[in-house]
Amino acid sequence: MNKLICEAIPFKHFKERIRIVKDIERKYKNATIEIHKNFVIIQYKN
Template sequence: MKVCEAIPFKKFKEKIRIVKELERRYKNASIEIHENFVIIQF
């Protein structure tokens, strides 16, 4: 079972911070970026 979560962001630097935090929290999750959302599957 996969869990998807979409996290909205406003600025580019905010996106980088969110992605790095998620990479630390979920080691083998796939992270995609679509328009103004960071989408994570784990």
């Protein structure tokens, strides 16, 4: 089942968040990442 997952990650510890984003990119090749002022939005299919 291909569900679209959307996560918003707050921006406090940016370097830690980028590591999380990179891990998700490795797991889910078609991840869409948007960086906004205070948070990162990640969308991927699970």
